[in-house]
Amino acid sequence: MTQKLVIIGAGMASGRVIEELIETDPDAYDITLFNxxxxxxxxxxxxxxxxxxDKTYEDIVTHDDAxxxxxxxxxRFGExxxxxxxxxxxxxxxxxxxxxxxxxxxTGSAPFIIPVQGKDLPGVITYRDLDDTNAMIRAAQAGGQAVVIGGGLLGLEAAAGLAQRGMQVTVLHLTGHLMERQLDEAAGYLLRKDLERRGITVMTQAATAAILGKERAEAVLLESGETLGADLVVMAVGIRPETRLATDAALEVARGIEVDAQMxxxxxxxxxxxxxxxxDGQLFxxxxxxxxxxxxVAASLxxxxxxFVPKEMSTKLKVTGCDLFSAGDFADGPGREDIVFRDPARGVYKRLVIEGDRLVGAVMYGDTANGSWFFGLIRDGxxxxxxxxMLIFGPGFQGADQADPLSAVAALPPDAEICGCNGVSKATIVQAIHDGATDLGAIRGCTKASASCGTCTGLVEQLLEQTLGDDYAAPAAQPVCGCTDLTHEDLRRLIKSKALKSQPAVWQELGWKTPxxxxxxxxxxxxxxxADWPLEYRDDPQSRFVNERKHANIQKDGSFSVVPRMWGGLTNARELRAIADAAExxxxxxxxxxxxxRIDLLGVKGADLPxxxxxxxxxxLVSGHAYSKGLRTVKTCVGTDHCRFGTQDSTGLGVKLEKTLWGSWTPHKVKLAVSGCPRNCAEATCKDVGIVCVDSGYQISVGGAAGMDVKETERLLDVATEAEAIAVTVAFIQLYRENAKYLDRPYKWLAKVGLDWVKQRIExxxxxxRLVEAFELSQTIYRKDPWAEHAQQQAESYAPLADLTLEAAE
Structure with missing residues (x-):
């Protein structure tokens, strides 16, 4: 017989209990839910x-009526x-x-109300649920002044939201710096400065004496005697477990409802x-x-x-666009030393607390990408x-590797927690990707990672990029990133129309949110x-992905893959001998x-790359650019040199194409193939550009795909000579470079602009x-073998560290 389960409270915790019960045994209980x-x-x-x-209530609903x-x-809602x-x-x-x-x-928790005069006046509200949020939205519609009492996370989020809706906001905080439980004084100072830049007034060491007003709140009186005008007062000074029903029912209650390990x-x-x-004396x-x-709870039922075993927790928070992270114990003490990293220009601060040979605490502000890695070091001892x-620089610098988000996420162990809200590990997300979850929405749907607070979204996206490699692309019609509201298409158009020829010009003229x-x-x-200003602009190595900066592909274990170029798939005994010697x-x-x-050498240590x-x-041998957003390979068959079916010198054409296009940069990787006859041994009909040799010349097709999407090429042009085939191919690549969205493969770009538009220009x-000349000009300036220039590249990669401050204090 089905048992009856009554649940009091329809919040996130009980919602997860219901999900677990339904997934495991949907018929075990007849559930009644009060809220x-x-x-x-x-x-x-x-x-x-x-x-x-930024969102509506409908956007944040977890379980709807249906x-x-x-x-x-x-x-039994509203009851x-x-x-x-x-x-x-x-x-x-x-x-x-x-x-x-x-x-x-x-039953969750209830907001703490400061027992001061005027606390019950209309216009004094707490910040705990949707009703409180709607009350603040209504108050903000009239404008005026708001005072937020409490400089913790909720108070600062309330202040930011009200300021964004046009109110003049003052935050009152009792202690010396904001969020003192999560941040040290230096990080608290940076947070304060960021809030003040957003027009929010912050007063620390400010104690509230009374809320003044007759019919409703009109002002806040401080113990210092200062009075602040207030059309709205928000109390966000803390929460307490809601235990009244449990106490009335004579259950054992201390600070909260006491439970055992089975809840x-x-x-x-x-x-x-x-x-x-x-x-066990802890609240959560x-x-x-x-x-x-x-x-x-679900298992016990x-x-x-x-x-239930409480785990050491890290805190990754986002307040008004400010990234914060803290974990462990970062208090000063005997036998402890600090490593502190400051980059004032970028607003980045990191502090590691070390005791003996163990990391015991970490505080990060402005750049929290390595937070999960540091937390793992603390948790695992x-x-x-x-x-x-090199600890302060994160996992990407261990073993002399270049720091980068992808190298950092690659270095995380499988059990590293990516989503703290839902307890989702790296291994779970990677497995979901392998099982077919290839975008953020799919990951959220099957693992719940990034579906709660969203602060781990960047890490999840990096895992998608690191796991899928070249098959990963950012969602269409989305802003380039959180720094701007512009799409890629708008960004390209404005760079051209406004003649923006440097990164600072883009940040300044297009209103970038980060400096x-x-x-x-x-x-x-x-x-x-x-692409737009090859004569005026110079490539910035620090603005390339880690694979392009390292001139090698990072692997899941943090090692690298090295691929020498083999022109048109040709090699010789000397090259093979050198590859074998290097492998040993x-x-x-x-x-x-x-x-x-080509031949891929996998498992090379980062320190061995040069x-x-x-x-x-x-x-x-030179770099095969197997890591680049540029020409990868030109695959060929043996053509007329050896094959009795060959109609043209496909190998020779492939070598010429590769030597012409080698070292070029494109919106995404580009692969070519030349087949010596319609039997298509080089698989030319599924490449970005495929050429099939026939008796009358060369059939040039474009826009194929053989990755996560499988697509046959479409015929672009037929030409009679090898020189024409090369010119048409170069022109197509240059047109793609000048017009495509970054990380769009040619077939995706063609779907947007249409093959007819491309044909018209190439014909x-x-x-x-013009296209061929533009391509050749860019090649004259930029084509080089990065392996031969590795010493210069290494120096450029590490040069920014000279501008940063690294402090070590005992």
Whole structure:
């Protein structure tokens, strides 16, 4: 017989319990769900974007009415529970009683109200739920002044949202710096300066004496005697577990409802979960432990063994566009030393606290990309002595590798927690990607990673890029990144129309939200400037992805892949001997023949890259650019030299094309093939540009794909001579460079502009000549073998460190 489960509270913790029950055994319980709010489960973490106007309530709903109905859940929303009768096992709501076999209390927490005069006046509100958020939105419509009491996360989010809606906002904070529980004084100072730049007044060491007003709040009186005008007062000074129902029911209650490791209260038929709970003397306010509790509750209700074990937590927060991270214990103490990194120009601050040979605390502001890695070192008690000198720069610098978001995420162990809200590890996300979740929405749907607060979204996107490699592309019709509201198409158009010829010009003239861009927008901006102004602009190596800066492909274990170029797939004994020698000398783990008729040396250590390049260069080999957004390979068959079916010299044409296009940069990778006859041994009909040799000449087709999308090429032009085939191919590549969105393969670009538009320009002899000349000009300036110039590249890659301050203090 199905048992009756009554749940009090429809928040995020109880919502996760219901999901776990439905996924495991949907028929185990007949569920009745009470909620004092007139709605079900929504993502409370995302109330701040609702307040600021960036999202609507509908955007943050987790479980809508249809979901509850589909899963047979009886909803008693907008109804307060007035009593729990444990003897009769009945919960009584305002509209009547409901019997239960099992009861789950998930009443959450209540905002703390400062006991000062005027606290009950109209115009004084807390910030806890959607009703509070809507009240602030209504108040902001009239403009005026707002005073937010409390400089913690909720208070600052309230202040930011109200300021964005046009109110003059003052934040009052009792202690010496903002968010003192999560940030040290230096990080708190940076946060304050950022808020003040956004027009928010911050007053620290400010104690509230009274709220003044007759009919409604009009001002806030400070203990210093200063008075601040206030049309709205928001109290955001903290929360307390909501335990009144549990106390009235004579359950054991201390600061919160006391539970054991199975989340069972002092009554074996009553469980509790979430912010109302106290376990082993601890209270819990972050989402991640609440979701851990939810899994345990569901298991316990189904009679399965489970135990809640609190984990050491990190805090990654986003306040008004400011990235913050803290983990562990960052208090000063005997036997501890600090490593501090400051980059004032970018507003970046990092502090690591070391005790002995262990990292015990970390605080980061402005750049939190390596937070998960540092947290893993703290959690696991890793011996950091071998990496002590470069520790502050993150995982990408260990072993002398170049720091970069992709190298950092590649270096994270599989069990590294990516999404703290939902407890999702790197391994879970990578497995989901391999199973077919190839965009952010799919990842959210199957793992819940980045579906809560969203601060891990960047890490999830980096995992997508690192796992999918060249098959990953940013979603269409989206802003380039969070630094701007412009799409790629708008950005390209404005760079041309406004004649913007430098990155600072882009940041300044196009209203970039961050002073120097970020790792997402700098690569496309760098490319667009290169494509449009090859004479005036110079390539910025720091605005390229790690693979392009390292001139090698990073692998999942943090090692690299080295691919020498083999013109048209041709090689010789000398080159093969040099490759074999390099494989032995540098302990290459795998030697692989690629689909592009080349040899891939996999498992090369980052520190060995300059030396292996030098050895291969000495044998006449150059970079195969297997890592670049540019020409990768020109695949060929043997053609008339050896094949009885060959109609033209396909190998010779392939070599000429590769030597012409080699070293060029494009919006995405470009692969070519030349087949000596229609039998198509070189697979020319699924390449970005494919040429099929026939008796009358050359059939040139474009826009093929053989990756995550499979697409046959479309015929561009037929030409009679080899020279024409090369000119048409070069013109097509240049037209693609001048017009395509960064990270769009040719087939995606063609779908947007149409093949007829491309044909019209390539067939026009004047335009074709212009395109060929433009391409040759850029090649004259930029084509070079990066392996031969590795010493200069290394120096350029590390040069920015000279501008940064690195402090070590005992």
């Amino acid at each position: 004092a709010e007139p709605r079900g489960n929504y993502n409370r973490i995302m109330l701040s974007p609702v307040l600021s106007g 979901w509850y109905a589909e899963n047979g859940i009886t909803c 307060h529970v007035v009593k729990i009768d444990r003897q009769r096992k009945v919960v009584t709501g305002q509209n009547g009683p409901v019997p239960y076999d099992k009861l789950l209390i998930a 069972q209260t002092s009554d074996p038929d009553v469980y509790a979960v979430g912010e109302c709970v106290e376990f 306010g972050l989402v991640a432990p609440l979701y851990d509790q939810a899994k345990v 189904l009679g399965e063994p489970a135990a 890793t011996d950091i002595d071998p990496m002590r000198d 120097n861009g970020c790792h997402v927008c700098r690569p496309p901006v760098n490319f667009y400037l290169l 000398k540098y302990n290459v783990t795998t030697v692989k023949v690629t689909g592009g008729q 030396d292996i390049w030098s050895d291969l260069n000495a044998a006449g 026009d002899p004047v335009e074709r000549n």
